[in-house]
Amino acid sequence: MRGLVRLIILLIVVVGGYWAYYVFASADPNDKFGVMINEKLPLSAREYACTKLKERFGDINAPNGCGEFAEWAPKPVAPAPASVPAAN
Template sequence: MRPLRFIALVVLSTVIGCGLTIGYRWYDYVANAASPYDEIGIDINSRLPEPLRAWGCSRLKERFARAIPPYGCSDASGRAWR
């Protein structure tokens, strides 16, 4: 295998691995977290594109409707769900 092809394969594998790890961690947060205030989950969710963030926030709202929404899922006041 040529060195450039090998390096490209390693980089691609690393990017895919990181994407799968972060994606799983985010899904685990919105679907199974014991609390909506998990720092890593909030950070991932708040940085996602709007359609994914909206889906994640709706899942969290279903599960934690009475809680104050985490960053990224609140309205302008910060006290109500979007």
């Protein structure tokens, strides 16, 4: 029984550690395993991770699981000014 408890604790530490690496140090916001872990977490943890990823990577396409949060919404584009006909 102790072995099973230790294995579960080890898995939690490994998965949590990789998620922390993905959020705070990964060079790729679309890291396959980081995205997979992040998608399975509760809403508040995903929102925190997505906010940190947005701070670190700026204007990129949202990684899977982050597109639903406001910070990843596309910025509104101002319409081009209407051209004024030149006076003759």
